[in-house]
Amino acid sequence: MSQLVWLALGAFAIGTEGFMIAGILPAISTDLGTTVERSGHLVTAFAAAYAISSPILSSLLAEVARKRLLLAALAVFAVGNLAAAATSSLPVLMAARIAIGISAGVFMPTANAVAISLVGPERRGRAIAVVTGGLTLATALGVPLGTLVAALGNWRLAFVMVGGLAVLxxxxxxxxxxxxxxxxxxxxxxxxxxxxxxxxxxxxxxxxMWITGAMTIYTYIAPFLAAHAGITGAVLSVALVIFGVGAAIGNGIGGRISDRFGPMRTVGLAVAGLLAIFLVTSIIALTVPAGPVAAAIFFVLIALWGAIGWGGYPAQSARLVGLAPQAAMVTLSLNASALYLGIALGAALGSLVISYGSLPMLGVAAALCEATALAFIVLAMRMARNDHQPAADDRAAPPAPAAPRRAA
Incomplete structure (x- = not known):
């Protein structure tokens, strides 16, 4: 299992790069002379490149030696981060993030496949958990660390830091x-x-739709908290740590709830919880003046967001495994592509909301996306009932591997 640590380190670098950008968008925008909503397309570029290229390249490169493929993907990832740190052009930075997204989309499924091959069948879940644990750690520590490095020095240092992690x-x-x-x-x-x-x-x-909603507001969390709570710099890093810790706790508790009440019900409760949180977020932004009171409320909401949102992700993985047990790795891979496509759409939607609306409306837009996700879940429950299967038809599904934390 010690060999898996290096795969987890690669996952940690990818997770840190993928989401730290949300915390440094204002600094990038100022330095490159553009707007936050235009800079938000950097998130869309990364996530769309990952979502589209990952299933295609994973199939096309199936015959390439796994070790060579991992090294090549991580090398492109490292170079992309160093290029991002060196540029003063938004289009070049966009191109670098596309290259980074493609390399990440090759690395992660390959890393999971290699992790499984290094252990016996009875330890496969734990092997994947070690690799995706790197993404978990990135959410709790890597993203806030990147934001803090940018706050204390320069946003370019954050990309250099991630490039260094990739080299290691x-x-x-x-x-x-x-x-x-x-x-x-x-x-x-x-x-x-x-x-x-x-x-x-x-x-x-x-x-x-679940992830689209979450990323609609998470992508622009830095300008949102700055405008409506006065949270910036190092305090923003604290807010992101709180989110990551909440996600880690929610992931563990959510798995137990899923085992007891069934994955589909657990997912439905998580999405309904997010819907409520995002609506309250907009209400607070519109009614409570920026200051200590607003900051305290948003800290609580951020913790709940992390815990409730990512409490549902293990259940969603178990649900998919239960729906197609004979193709578990395929369904989980497809779910990862759906997740990253949601990240891309959420960042794009958030940009539109800011351009044609206002920052407080991000929560409303996110809530509408969660309502759509909830409608899909209710439809699935009815379909299961009509087929004479319990709504928690996936309750008997094998435990799903630990899932990467995202801004769910």
Whole structure:
């Protein structure tokens, strides 16, 4: 299992880069002479590149040696971060983030496949948990650390830091992994065949809208908290730490709730909770003046957001595994693509809301997305009932591997 640490380090670097940008958007916008909403497309570029390229390249590169593929992906990721740190042009930074997203989309599924190949069948869940634990740690520590580094120095230092982490990962993988690793990956046709199943399609649609809603506001969390709570700089890093800790706690508790009450009910409760939180967020922004009181309320909401949002993610993974047990890795891979597509759409939607509306309306837009996700979940429950299956038909599903934390 010690070999998995280097895979987890790569995942930590990817998770840190992918989401620290939300905390440094204002600094990037000021330095590059653009607006926050235009800079928000940097999130869209990364996530869309990941979502679109990952299933395609994972299939096309199935015959490439796994170790070589991991090293190449992490090398492109490192170079992309250093290029991002060096540029003074928004289009070049956008291109760097696209390259970073593509490399991340190759690395993560390959890392999960390698993790499984390094252990016995009875330890596969734990192996994936170690790798995705790097993403978990990135949410709780890496993202706030990147934001703090940018606040104390320059936003470019955050990208240099992530590039350095990637270089450490390359060194560790080069010496820590065996040279020969088994090949094998599902084809694109096989992935599409699974995605066409109505139940799976509904589950993926709920993931898409769930994450779209969350990222509508999370992408612009820095300007939102600055304008409506006076939270900036190092205090913003504290807010992101609170989110990450809440996500870690919620993930553990959510798994237990899912085992007891069933994944679909757990997911429905999580999405309903997010809907309420985002509505309250807009109400507070519109009615409570920026200051200590508003800051205290938003700290509580952020903690609840992290806990409730990511309390539902293990249940969603278990739900998908239960819907297609024979293709568990395919459904989880499709769910990851839906997640990153949601990140891209959320960042784009948030940009539109700011451009044509206002920052407080981000919560309303996010809540509407969660309402749509909830509608998909209710439809899935009715479909299950009509087929004479319990709403928690996935209750008997095997435990899902630990999931990466995102701004759910």
């Amino acid at each position: 990962g390359i060194i560790g993988l080069a010496f820590g992994l065996p040279r020969e690793l088994p090949l094998g990956s599902s084809t694109l046709a096989e992935r599409l065949a699974v995605a066409r199943q109505p139940r799976v399609l509904l589950a993926l649609a709920s993931t898409l």
